[in-house]
Amino acid sequence: MFWFLLAVVGYAFLAVVFILDKLIVSTAKQKPVVYAFYTSIFMLAALLLFPVVGFGWLKGTGWLLAVISGVSFGLAMWTLFIADSKGETSHISPFNGAFVTLFIFFLGAVFLGERLTSFQIGGVVILMLASLLLSSEKSREHNGFHVGFVWAIVSGLFFAISHVSAKYLYLEYPFWTGFIWSKATTGLVGLFLLFYKDVRNALFKKSPPKADPPLAEKTNYAVRHGVAIIIANKLLSVVAIILLQYAISIGSVTLVNALSGLQYALMFVLIYLLTKFLPKVFNEYFTRREIIIEVVAIILVVIGSAFFVF
Numbered sequence: 620m621f622w623f624l625l626a627v628v629g630y631a632f633l634a635v636v637f638i639l640d641k642l643i644v645s646t647a648k649q650k651p652v653v654y655a656f657y658t659s660i661f662m663l664a665a666l667l668l669f670p671v672v673g674f675g676w677l678k679g680t681g682w683l684l685a686v687i688s689g690v691s692f693g694l695a696m697w698t699l700f701i702a703d704s705k706g707e708t709s710h711i712s713p714f715n716g717a718f719v720t721l722f723i724f725f726l727g728a729v730f731l732g733e734r735l736t737s738f739q740i741g742g743v744v745i746l747m748l749a750s751l752l753l754s755s756e757k758s759r760e761h762n763g764f765h766v767g768f769v770w771a772i773v774s775g776l777f778f779a780i781s782h783v784s785a786k787y788l789y790l791e792y793p794f795w796t797g798f799i800w801s802k803a804t805t806g807l808v809g810l811f812l813l814f815y816k817d818v819r820n821a822l823f824k825k826s827p828p829k830a831d832p833p834l835a836e837k838t839n840y841a842v843r844h845g846v847a848i849i850i851a852n853k854l855l856s857v858v859a860i861i862l863l864q865y866a867i868s869i870g871s872v873t874l875v876n877a878l879s880g881l882q883y884a885l886m887f888v889l890i891y892l893l894t895k896f897l898p899k900v901f902n903e904y905f906t907r908r909e910i911i912i913e914v915v916a917i918i919l920v921v922i923g924s925a926f927f928v929f
Contacts, residue, residue, distance in 0.1 A: 622870030623878070629862030630882035632855045637882075638889060639852040640700065641708035642901055651704050655697035656818045660809030661853055662689070665802040668795065675796030681788060685797075688784040689804025695777035697808065698770050706767030707903045709890045709913065710753050713883035713920055714768055717750040718775030719782075720876050720924070726783045727873045735873065742877065742926030745919050752916035782872050789868035798864050880924030884917050 643654060669675075677685055702711045724743055727733040754764045781801075788797030812818050866875045891910075893901040 622866040622875060625862045625866040626870075626875050626878045627881060629859045629866065630879055631885060632859035632862070634882045634885040634889065636852055636856045636859055637708060637712050637886060638893075638901065639848055639855075641703050643848060643852065650817050650821075651697065651700035652812060652815050652817050653821045655693070655700050656809050656812040656815075656821075657849070658696050658700075658809075658853075658856075659693040659805045659807075659812065662693070662802050663806035663809070665799045668799055672795040672799075675793060675799075677788075677792065677796070677800055681791060681800075684784045684787050685800040686804045686807070688781045688788065688801035690807055691777045691781035691784065692802070693805040693808025695774045695781060697812075698774035698777060702767045702770035702774060704767075705770065706765060709887055709903055711767055711771050712886060713880075713917065714750050714753040715771040715775050715778075716879040716883055717746040717753070717920060717923075718772050719778045720746055720873075720879065722776050722779030723782060723873050723876050726779050727786075727871075730783055731786060731872065733871060733873050738926045739873075739877075742923040745923030745926065749916045749919035749923060752912055752919065779876075782867060782876060785864060786867055786872040789864075794865060794868045797868070798861070802860070802864075877924040877926075880917075880920040880922075884921055887913060887917050 640654075699711075699715060702715065721743060724735065724739075728735070754768050785797065785801045788801055791797075813822075863875065890901065890903055891905070894903050894905065
């Protein structure tokens with residue numbers, strides 16, 4: 620059950636990462652395409668691990684699988700950032716995770732030959748019910764299903780493709796060889812995003828001197844501490860990704876991903892506590908009815924995910 624412990628710790632870190640992503644994309648007003656560029660191009664740094672763990676080459680279809688895994692991961696993060704920018708992460712992320720699990724269930728069965736028990740299939744049904752509840756967002760901007768959830772579904776498909784193709788690599792190559800190439804190729808998405816004007820402007824154009832910002836901007840925690848937040852986010856993200864990918868390499872990709880329900884339960888608790896006690900740092904809109912619905916949905920996600928281990 621070592622894979623189980625790795626997954627639990629990895630998802631705990633990832634819960635914090637997703638909250639920081641939302642803080643950067645929405646509160647600090649970082650455009651999703653620009654943040655996706657920095658996130659994906661940063662993955663090229665995975666190549667720096669080779670001097671430490673030993674260099675390894677892929678062969679034949681291994682290169683294709685690495686590119687599919689890496690590019691899919693980059694597209695998954697990009698579309699998730701778009702989804703986060705259009706909705707509240709306490710709804711978007713669990714909804715996204717439910718669809719990642721569902722897509723992996725089908726892709727894993729088709730391409731990896733993974734077969735689930737009747738309990739695990741029951742978990743799929745529960746996750747679908749949970750995702751419907753999670754889509755009933757009621758905020759100052761939205762009342763129910765909105766385009767952010769569509770982007771979350773697209774992101775879920777890309778994440779599933781990335782994880783399943785990475786599992787293929789782990790079956791054929793040493794973990795570090797498969798991990799480094801499947802993540803370094805995410806940098807290809809970053810190179811593609813250079814075609815976007817917003818990305819080029821962020822990189823190559825200097826902003827004109829600004830007048831003294833209004834009080835609201837001065838007190839914006841994400842704006843004042845943007846660099847520190849991004850650095851902390853990326854470090855936690857790297858650790859979480861390594862832990863989860865290693866768990867996938869030694870366990871079932873379907874079961875490891877099913878445990879993501881723990882991540883969303885922790886995310887909800889952290890978001891609620893931040894909103895209640897540190898609203899200047901992070902703030903999401905909650906009604907009493909929404910809290911009850913979301914607690915029920917999170918419980919269903921956890922139960923549905925737990926069914927995958929029977």
